[in-house]
Amino acid sequence: MTLFSITARNIKKNFQNYFLYFFSMVFSIVVFYIFTSIQYNDQVAQAIGETTRFMLKVGSISVAVFSAIFMGYSNSFFTRKRKKEIGLYCLLGLQKRQVARMLFYENLVMGIAALFIGIAAGGLFSKLFVMLFFRLMGHFVQVYFAISPQAILNTIMVFLIIFMVISLHAYSLIYRFKLVDLFHAEQSGETEPKASLILALVSFALIVTGYVLAFHLTANFVLLAPTVLALVIIGSYGLFHSFMVFVIRLSRKNTSSYYQGMNLISTSNLLYRIKSNATLLATIAILSATTLTAMGMSYGIYHDINKSMNLHNPFSFVYWNNASRDQKVNQALARYPQNPLLHAVEIGFISARGTLPGMNIQLALIPESKYNEIAQIKGWDEVNISKPEDAVIVHSDYDFKGKFVGKKVSLELEDNTKSEFHITARRHNKLTNNTNTWTALVLRDEVYEHLAQAQKPYSLRALVVRNQKNSKELTAELGKILPQYSWNSYYSEYMRNMEERGMLMFVGGFLGLVILLATGSIIYFRQLNDAQKEKLNYQILRNIGVSRSEINASIRKQLLYVFLFPLLLGIAHSWAALMSLAHLMLTSLVTSTIITIAVYTLVYLFYYLLTVKSYNRIVNPEN
């Protein structure tokens, strides 16, 4: 019998043990393959721009790094389970070198098998994800099933490297431990968890300080953002290492509930569980927070597209007009009945240098009647300027924030004539589309006419057509008529935004899902590992007369806390992060945050139920 055949038999006979580890390898490979196959997909390559391509690359590197960590983690569980078996081989007289080689082969064989299965499964699913990718970017494309040799090659290369590292780790295992340690790997003595009150309070204070600072990020983002992160991360580890332990220890003092029924078992087990899993649980809380924030934000940005498009691009088309262009444009419009013209407005304005308190900008001066005409088309509030020296300022918070109502603005025309106005109101709009970024100042009609005699106004023509989101052909046609940079369209802005936001949504959602599944699996592995250790304790309890349903209830309760604490902390962190981001980005992320948290919690719930079931099967078997 060769070493290799022992290895093969090992895997075949112990499939149950190997299954979890094998599954996590296959999962990592499927995820990575799907990601790279999108990256190398021909149809995708044609459709996306440079930024998107870069983001895909960043995404796939993140997936690779995460896979490596995830696989390393599951491998360490797997080997811990087998230390005794390895010790037995040594005891039976196999040389260390032989056992090490056996472990190395074993990992390699499983790795190669996982690669085959993973790439095959990834291939099956990749079409689905390419479709999802296009759908999110607003393209409706017939997606073909494609196998990308480049993606396969990439996957094999990346994972062979990961396998090599993991196999070497397994190889070195036997040289790092004494035989005696291998046998006692599973029964290290428990020590009583202690926690200091000061540390508990400090960690709590750190998190609260982090939250408070997060809402004052605008002040000094570059300096404050890392501070907030550091405070919250350190606080989270502290929270699990001392605060939680402290609270549970406190609840043990309350004997009137602690000494009742299974509470004695549940609470004391939970104390050990939280203590020995503190680092893991804190890490999971932080990972959850990161994931929720990334998912919530990318979903929020994606979700926000219509609102933001309408604000930034109020018109379907805007161009610098003259009589001949108008004629050609009108002819073109007539050829596309699917996009009938709803409104057309000619916007004449005077460009002037404006000095506001602490600011010096180019302003577009327009008459009151013109603004009200546009306002009627767009359904904005009209303006009413009563005195000649009064003016209304029009700009969105995205251009600049600033409270100029009640302040003076002084204007300087091209011929250096100066005049001063009193700002009486502000409108939160953009007068025309994004590419013509002008802050506008609305004046009384006769004041405007007077100024127009001194300086010739510019003229833009702004159009609103029906079905502007489906105006690809019309937009292309206008592109042929109008010179570059002399016009812009809602449609092309919309598509560019869809691509960027869709991409962000895809990468954010995909990575979030991967991290979610991986963290769920890690808690699952870890708890099952604990279950193996506690088998005897529950056997004792059953013998002295605790019923199976009582044990089941106690396990449900213990695991509930194990799952709930990191989830709640993660939700709290991400809520604070998203709300402060929303504050920074001038948008509301509440809806998207709630939806993201709901989905996340649902998947978590599934893992919880799965863990309870498997845990019970181990410690509480049917007779």
Place this chain on the structure above:
Amino acid sequence: MSKVLEVRNLKKVYGARGTLYPALDNIDLDIEEGEFVGIMGPSGAGKTTLLNMIATIDRPTGGSIRIDGADPAKMNEEQLASFRRNKLGFIFQDFNLLDTLTIRENIILPLALAQVQVAEIERRGYETALMLGIEDILNKYPYEVSGGQQQRTAAARAIIHKPSLILADEPTGALDSKSSAELLQCLGELNERNGASIMLVTHDAFAASYCRRILFIKDGSLFTELIKGGSRKEFFSKILDVLAVMGGDNRDFI
């Protein structure tokens, strides 16, 4: 005096189809209230099988067991669990203490499970610990105290809820001779002073000599019975004589 245990025609057969192996055959056994009975026999004689069935962990193939007048065979799992909790106390060879609980918490576990009032729990916990001489280590954890103290903790746990019958399965198997003697002394006192009914399963003649009556099992059947007459020393040598007659793996008994 009433009977706490009444075993009639007890049969247990292991295996299925063709290869049947009878582990116990027609065992009759009675334990009166306040008795201290030992069960002895060589390895494989069926001691553990008998104990498991009395402990309601395993079900007999034939015959009947009545504990305190109740028939565990007629109970479902929930009822069995609560029966074990209220009527039986267990002491195991390897202590079977929960290492996440302190000595105190281990002792009071049966009372907590029975939802007894906290003041009552604390009072009885201390009394029981006092009885077994472990009142100084109540706040320690099992891994912080000696094997003898751990087993006395287990004994405290087995008696705190005043069960009808205490089952001890090789309780001295993992103890040194000094701790063994101390534990057996405690069990003897429990029996004499508090009138606890104890069934001790062992293959150690020294441990058995603390009992007041010993039943010997061989190959699944009752072999003979010894009743303590004179001193413990005399009883000990009588036990050795019976074991010699029984044969089997003698080395165990020296």
